[in-house]
Each structure stands twice: as C-alpha cells, then as structure tokens.
Amino acid sequence: MTINPSFTLRQLIPLLETLAPTAYAEDFDNVGLLVGDPEVTVTGILVCHDALEPVIEEAIARQCNVVVCFHPILFSGVKKITGKNYVERAIRKAIKNDIAIYAVHTALDNHPEGVNTLLCKALGIIESEVLIPKTDFIQKLVTYAPVKHAAALREALFAAGAGRIGNYENCSFNSTGIGTYRGNENSNPVVGQRHEWVNAEEQKIEVTFEKHLQQPILQALFKHHCYEEVAYEVYNLQNTHQNLGLGRIGKLPSARDAREFLLEVKATLACGGIRHSAFLDRKIERVAVLGGSGSFAIKNALAAGADLYLTADLKYHNYYEAEGKMILADVGHFESERFTKNYIVDFLKEKITNFAPVPLPSGIQVSEVNTNPVKYL
Numbered sequence: 001m002t003i004n005p006s007f008t009l010r011q012l013i014p015l016l017e018t019l020a021p022t023a024y025a026e027d028f029d030n031v032g033l034l035v036g037d038p039e040v041t042v043t044g045i046l047v048c049h050d051a052l053e054p055v056i057e058e059a060i061a062r063q064c065n066v067v068v069c070f071h072p073i074l075f076s077g078v079k080k081i082t083g084k085n086y087v088e089r090a091i092r093k094a095i096k097n098d099i100a101i102y103a104v105h106t107a108l109d110n111h112p113e114g115v116n117t118l119l120c121k122a123l124g125i126i127e128s129e130v131l132i133p134k135t136d137f138i139q140k141l142v143t144y145a146p147v148k149h150a151a152a153l154r155e156a157l158f159a160a161g162a163g164r165i166g167n168y169e170n171c172s173f174n175s176t177g178i179g180t181y182r183g184n185e186n187s188n189p190v191v192g193q194r195h196e197w198v199n200a201e202e203q204k205i206e207v208t209f210e211k212h213l214q215q216p217i218l219q220a221l222f223k224h225h226c227y228e229e230v231a232y233e234v235y236n237l238q239n240t241h242q243n244l245g246l247g248r249i250g251k252l253p254s255a256r257d258a259r260e261f262l263l264e265v266k267a268t269l270a271c272g273g274i275r276h277s278a279f280l281d282r283k284i285e286r287v288a289v290l291g292g293s294g295s296f297a298i299k300n301a302l303a304a305g306a307d308l309y310l311t312a313d314l315k316y317h318n319y320y321e322a323e324g325k326m327i328l329a330d331v332g333h334f335e336s337e338r339f340t341k342n343y344i345v346d347f348l349k350e351k352i353t354n355f356a357p358v359p360l361p362s363g364i365q366v367s368e369v370n371t372n373p374v375k376y377l
Contacts (some may be wrong), residue, residue: 009066009100010038012045015351016068019344020107020114023212024134024244029106030072035091036100042066044362047344049334050371051101053090058369060097063362067094068348070340072103108340109246110134115291116248118339122268123310124252125287131247132300133240139211142204143221143232144179146191150203153224157205160220161213166243173206179231190226208237247290247297247311249304255283258308258327265310269335272376276329277319284308284327291336295321302326312336334372341366 013033025031044064048055051069059067073090083089094101108114112130120128141162145153154172157163163171179202183189192198209217214234222230252261258279266274284307290297294311298321301309306326312333322328348364 007042008038009033009036009040009042012042012066013038013102015348016102016104018351019347020104020111021212022107023210024110025105025107026110026246030075031103031105031107034072034074034101034103035094036066036102037098040065040098040100045348045364046367047341047348047364048367048369048371049337049341051090051094051103052086052369052371053093054369055367055371056090056093056097056099058367059099062365064365065098066100066102068102068104068344070104070108070337070344072105073101074103104340104344106246108344109291110244112243115337115340116246116289118343119289119291119310119336120248120250122339123265123287123289125248125250125289126253128248128250130242130245131249131288131290131304132297133242133245135238135240136236137211137241137244138208138237138239139214140206140208140235140237141217141221141232142206142235143225143230144202144204145225145227147176147201147203149226150174150205153221153226154205154207156220156224157207157217160217162207162209162217162220164210165208171207175204177202177204188228190228208239210241211236247288247294247300249286249288249301249306251286252284255285258284261308262329265329265331269331269338271331271335272374274329274331275314277322277327278324280307280324280327282307289336292333298322298328310336332372332374334374 022032045066045068046059046062046064047068050071051067051073055067073087081088081092083092158170163169165171179200180198182197183194185194187194191200221232261284262274262276286306288301288304288306288309290311293313295314295318298309298318302325308327308329310329310331312330314328314330319328345364345366
C-alpha cells in the first residue's frame with residue numbers, strides 16, 4: 001500500500017478491519033474507532049494493551065496521534081466525562097490532545113490468526129482448531145439467472161465475498177431448471193415480450209457468506225443480474241463457523257508431565273504465578289487455551305477432551321468444574337494476551353510499506369507502559 005502525505009485515519013481503519021474485522025467481535029463488546037476524527041492526518045501509531053491515561057501521555061510524548069489498543073477503554077455506557085475515574089481521565093486527555101483510540105479486543109480474539117492462535121504457537125501447541133466456533137454468522141443466498149448469464153453473475157458474487165468456506169473460495173452449488181413469468185405493460189423482460197408467458201431455462205445459484213458481507217453481496221447481485229426484477233432469497237444458517245470463534249484446542253508434539261509443561265508456560269508468558277487445579281495421574285497431550293477471562297468455556301474444553309485448559313480470571317468454584325478430568329490453569333489475564341501488541345505492530349508495518357518521514361514521522365511504536373493491574377509478591 002502506498003501512503004501519500006495526507007494519509008488519514010479513515011485510510012488506516014480498513015487495514016485495522018483486515019487485522020480484526022469488527023463484525024467478528026462478540027455482541028457485548030465495543031470495538032472499532034472509540035475516539036477521534038476519521039479525517040485527521042495520522043502522524044504516528046502507538047500500539048498498547050490498555051489505553052489508560054499514562055498511555056495517552058506516552059502517545060503525546062512520542063508524537064503518535066492514533067492509539068490502537070487491545071482492550072476498549074470505553075466498554076459500557078458513559079454518561080459524563082468529568083475525570084472522576086480512570087476511564088474518564090483517559091478519554092478526556094485523548095480528546096483534549098486530539099488522540100484517536102481504536103480497539104480490537106474480541107474481534108482479534110475470534111480471528112483465526114488472533115489471540116489464541118498466537119498463544120498456541122508460543123506454547124508449542126500444534127494442529128489447533130477453534131474451541132467455541134462462532135454461531136449465527138453464516139448466511140446463504142439463493143438466486144436464479146438465465147444459463148448464459150449465470151457464470152458472470154457468480155463471478156460478481158464471488159468478488160463481493162460470497163462463496164468462501166474455510167480454505168476454499170468460489171464455492172457454489174448450481175442446478176438448472178425452468179423459471180416462469182409474465183410481464184405486465186410496464187415490464188421490460190430480457191427473455192420474451194410483455195404479456196407473454198415465458199418458460200425460461202435458468203440456473204439456480206446458491207452461495208454462503210459471512211453475514212456482515214450481506215450488503216456488498218446484494219449490491220453485486222442487483223448490479224450484475226440481467227433481470228430488472230431479481231428473484232433471490234437470503235437464509236440464516238445454523239451452521240457454526242469452524243474457522244472463527246473463541247479459544248483453541250490442539251495437542252502437544254508429545255505427551256508431557258503437567259508440572260514441567262506449566263513451568264515452561266510460566267517462563268514463556270512471564271507469569272507471576274499460575275493457579276491450577278490438582279494434577280492428574282497421567283501425562284497431558286490435548287491442551288485448550290482461551291486468552292482473557294475464560295471460565296465460561298470450561299465445559300467446552302471438557303467436551304473437547306482437553307487434558308489441560310489454560311485461561312485466566314478463574315474463581316474458587318470454577319476449579320471444581322474440572323471434575324478431576326482436566327487440569328485448569330489460570331495464567332493471568334494480561335499474561336494470556338501478552339503477544340497481541342507485537343502482532344498488531346508487525347501486521348501494520350507489513351501492510352503500511354511506505355513510511356516516509358513526511359506522511360508518518362513517528363511511525364508505528366509499541367507502548368512501553370505496563371498496564372497490567374495485577375502485581376505479584
């Protein structure tokens with residue numbers, strides 16, 4: 001991507017959408033642009049874990065007017081901004097100093113290359129797959145076109161994002177049948193004449209897509225279909241999305257002693273400590289991970305046959321839920337997500353290739369402020 005001297009936040013946002021599409025986020029979350037004017041010229045980008053007031057001050061000092069954070073500083077409703085708490089102080093300082101804030105959070109959690117894949121790679125977990133596949137996210141379009149026009153229409157739908165299933169693109173199912181119609185005096189039929197009863201050979205085209213792509217796909221359908229009245233149906237599918245979702249589960253290259261493995265985890269994640277349930281009387285091989293607060297997924301890890309479930313923010317009674325069948329390990333919230341900052345920086349540096357001093361004098365930087373609120377003795 002070539003950047004000109006007027007590189008704006010509006011131009012940056014599509015790159016961040018590629019990194020972590022906001023449509024991937026959980027419904028409860030608050031991701032995307034939280035503070036800032038999309039038309040502002042970007043002088044520099046500071047990537048952090050939490051956009052706290054010290055981070056905003058760091059951005060000011062380092063001449064970065066865009067802060068890309070993992071956790072959204074604005075999570076629930078704010079009715080006043082008076083500076084009475086850490087959220088309001090950070091937002092007030094950002095607005096006062098024209099600092100934009102953009103959050104990725106669960107959009108990156110759910111991404112197939114996101115938080116939990118990073119965690120798996122760091123811990124040597126291989127052949128991982130989604131632990132909790134995303135639901136209510138796939139739709140299906142069915143439409144009908146004259147046989148000689150069908151191929152061009154399919155290509156237009158594919159170009160708009162339809163027909164992508166896992167590692168495959170341009171997926172569709174097509175069947176041929178007879179469509180019938182009779183146009184009135186205001187019609188302009190492609191096949192036949194007004195008031196004529198038409199039996200036309202048509203091809204039925206069926207494609208699936210992620211639901212946030214519905215608008216561009218329907219626009220492509222109406223733009224490229226040869227009929228003036230387009231017959232189509234859109235369905236919500238009950239299929240889970242096997243490539244998107246929370247957590248991952250995979251296996252270790254070989255069965256391991258649990259204590260030895262957790263000591264390696266502690267070193268890799270720089271944990272102040274790991275709280276865990278009782279060790280099993282066997283070695284572990286299948287390991288599930290979910291960065292951040294993951295007590296809700298204990299049952300999913302059990303059902304998937306995990307020997308060890310690694311997450312954060314477990315409460316006292318959560319440890320009983322392992323039922324002696326699986327080890328639960330709480331490595332710390334921040335620690336389980338610690339690889340996100342460098343991943344975001346590397347992604348942006350790869351996508352934004354022309355970092356000439358004029359358009360972006362402060363470049364892309366990693367925040368040096370430790371925003372982990374948990375300390376250890």
